[in-house]
Amino acid sequence: MYFILEIAFDSDKGYMKTIIDAVAEETDTKAKTFQYGDKITVVVPQEDPTLETFLQMLETRLPASIYLRGSHHTLADEPPALSTGYVNNLPVDLSLCxxxxxxxxxxxxxxxxxxxxxxxxxxxxxxxxxxxxxxxxxxxxxxxxxxxxxxxxxxxxxxxKNYPLISCIECGIPLRMVDKKSERYANDKGTYRTLFEVSARAIAKGKSVVMKTLHGYRKFYKLEGKADPEAILFIADVNALNRHLMMVVQEFNALLSIERPLLRVATKSEEAKAHFGSSVWTKYPDDGMSMLLARELINAGLEYVVYEPCDEGETADFLVDFDLPVTPQKDFRLFINQDTSLLIDGERSIFPQVVREGKPGRVSVAAGLACVDTEEGRIIDRPEHFAKIPAREVYVAEGEKVALENAKPFSVAKAAMLSVLAEHDKLHESAIGVHFDDRLHFLYYNQKEVIDVVPPRAFEADNLFAEIATLREGSDRLVENFRAKFPALYERLDNLSGEVDLFKVTAILLELENESFDGISEMALSFLGKGGMQIDTKVQDNRFNDYAFLASLMSFKLSGAEQAILCYSIYESFGDYIADIVTQLLAKTKAPALTLSGTTFANQSLWGRIQRNLALKKPLLNKNYPMGRENSVYGAQFL
Ligand SMILES: [Zn+2]
Ligand SMILES: [Zn+2]
Structure with missing residues (x-):
């Protein structure tokens, strides 16, 4: 008989398998581990005397992961005929096992x-x-x-075994702590600990500490009053999570997972609400530096503090530093709604990725990342990590700030759609795609190429009121009434120029404190009512009209509607509009698949509405790539 353990793990990354194999070796168990598709299977002869020890040890040694979807075990007379598929063992930045x-x-x-x-x-x-x-x-x-x-x-x-970065206190990297008067070093057991103790006590006394972590410089401080929009809630004590935040179990598991994402969580306690409003980007300690600081913060009586990502030169009362020039990656954000969890954007824990399909010799560039053929395979990472970049052709995402000769620009929206289809192995089927970042695209894939079927209109903040006044009859009166009632706001909006996206204009119009897409999302979350208001999204044709949308918000604002219901209604209206167009396009093209991409979908109100309207169409989303711009570096391999 064979004992068979099946672990659902929705990623090709190898860190779980590495731990399972190590535990088998340590316990001298004759376990064989296979990883393929979205599963890890462990097969052990049932008479193996160490089976029990092996299983007990696995329980304490395997970390939580955002890709874990449960496990079960069975017994079988014969070992299953399995072989390991592709496993990605490139070094991704994780928290500690x-x-x-x-x-x-x-x-x-x-x-x-x-x-x-x-x-x-x-x-x-x-x-x-x-x-x-x-x-x-x-x-x-x-x-x-x-x-x-x-x-x-x-x-x-x-x-x-053969670990390239092995080091310890004896042979490792010393730390340094500096303030205006003195310098202290950590280079043995006692001094490492003291350094974190002193840092935490300083924070408890109201001082700020800039710390070089492996995820970049962070300025830590104890919060007094209202938090800055950039401040991230840093949870030192796990018990503080349930005391101050309102979380479903999926959110709790994700925060503590070895990938340690940034997660926007609803606040619960009066204290947290006073600091952060209705929700806050939250982080559980995610690298050695932050974890040790967290431990000492608890000892200093603090269950949480905040930090802001910053530069080396940021002023603070103390600086904790080390000399090695490590290169931190962009942190990654995760979106969770019930059983859906989506990578929003960022690099950490996600890249480097290995691409096993794509076009030989094609280099694609997006979001600061490049997909490059190397001896170790086709890898997506920042360009500086490749010793040389051999390229037959170079594809660069629109809006990417790189100057490369003979580069072909590509549409992020189209590449994003292809990335979703490729991840689900659906490139052989036609599909409708919706891509929503700061613009909204409706796309059609005909098994060869992606066509922008309802391209977004050009939007400029320059002539805002002139455009709105000529929308339809009576629109000029709306603008006049608005100017009379909100003269200062009118002036501000009238003076906007250049590249201001619609969400920023919307946030300014609604007088939100946080003038961004994030500000609107946050405010929408604080809406506790049932239904929103119908906000106008189009004029004559089917295309989304930014000016009609803003005009509609202006008239609601004139009639005294509150910020929260307006922000909530924005997403509800977007959700209805998207569902409406998608339904028409699916009917017209008979395409069997629907893809959604772009970070704007990572929003509770919009996602709720999309689920309500489109769940039956089973929309496909990215799995191992972020839904943001990063996915297009992969998708561009299929253009
Ligand atoms: Zn480890
Ligand atoms: Zn050592």
């Missing part, structure tokens, strides 16, 4: 309070990478020689 975390807080270990503790399955490894392949010689650790104990570990510790 349970084993490394335990080590970092174990006073008897060589890595007690050592923030660079990591292994083959966890930690910020990409931050140390200079160029491919991922070896010590090609990392910023190249000049640091491992001590004898680390050398021994490279051979004997299954989790750190």
């Amino acid at each position: 349970p084993t490394c975390q335990k080590e970092m807080f174990d006073v008897s270990s060589r890595r007690y309070y050592y923030p660079f503790t990591s292994c083959n399955a966890c930690g910020s490894r990409h931050a140390f990478l200079e160029t491919y392949p991922f070896t010590r010689e090609k990392s910023v650790m190249k000049f640091i020689k491992p001590c004898a104990a680390c050398e021994e570990e490279i051979r004997t510790n299954p989790l750190r």
Whole structure:
């Protein structure tokens, strides 16, 4: 008999398998692990005397992950005929696995309070990478020689077998803490711990600390009063989550997952509401530096603080720094609505990605990332990580700030749609696509190319009121009434020029404190009523008309409608408009598939409406790529 454990894991990344294999080796269990598609299968002969130990250990050693969808086990007479599919073992930046975390807080270990503790399955490894392949010689650790104990570990510790970045307090990276008067160093067990203790106590006393983390510089401080829009809630004590925030279990698991996303969570306590309003971008400690600080913040009596991502030069009372020039990635944001979880945008934990399809010799560039053929395969990462970029043809996303010779520009909306189809293996079917970032596109894929069937109209903030006044009969009166009732606001809007997107104009019009798309989302979340108001989205043809939309908001504002219901209604109206056009297009083209892409969909109000209107059409979304601009670097491989 064979014991078969099946773990649903919706990613080709190898960190779970690495841990399972290491635990099998440590317990001397004859387990075979196969990863393919969206599953990891572990097969163990049932008479194996260490089976029980192996399973118990897995439970404590496997981290939570946003890609985990549960597990179950069965028994079988014969081992299943399986082979491992493609597993991506490139170094992605993760939080720490349970084993490394335990080590970092174990006073008897060589890595007690050592923030660079990591292994083959966890930690910020990409931050140390200079160029491919991922070896010590090609990392910023190249000049640091491992001590004898680390050398021994490279051979004997299954989790750190041949681990390129192995280091410990003995042979690792010292830290430095600086204020106006003094400097202190951490280079042995006692001093590492003291440094974090001093930092946390300073924060508790109301001081600010700029800390170089493996995810970039962060300015940590205790919050007094209302939070800045950029401030991220940093949860030190896990118990604070349920005390201050309102979360479903999926959100709770995601925040604590080894990928450690940024998640917008609704506030619960009066205290949190006073600081942040109805919701806040939240982070659970995600790298060694932040985790150690969090531990000492708890000791200093703080269950949470805030941080703002910043530059090295940011002024603060203290600076905690180290000399290695690590390159942090852009943090990633996750969207959760019931059982749906979507990567919104960012790099960390998602890239580097391996692309196994696509066009040989084609380099595609978007969101600061490039897809490049290398000896290790076709990899998506920032261009500086490739020693050379051989290219037969170069595709660059529209609006990308790079100057490359002979580059062909491509439409992000079209490439985004192709990325979704490719991820679901649907490039052989025709499809309708909706792409919604700051503009709204309706697309049709005819199995060869993507056509913009309802392209967005040009929108300019320059002649806002002139455009609105000529929309239809009576529109000029609306503009006059608005000018009379809100003279200062009228003046502000009238003076807008250049590239201001619709959402920013909308936020200004509604006088939101946070003048951005985010501000509208946040305000929409605070609406507690049932239905919204019907906001005009089009004039004669089917195309979304920005000016009609703004005119409609102006008249609601004139009649005294409140911000919250207006913001909520914006998404409701968008949802209805999208569903209406999609239904028409699907009927007309008989396309079997529907794709949604673009970060604007990552919004509770809009998503709710889309689900209500389009769930039966089973829309496809990105799985392992963000729904933002990053997906187009992959999608452009199929243009
Ligand atoms: Zn680890
Ligand atoms: Zn060492």
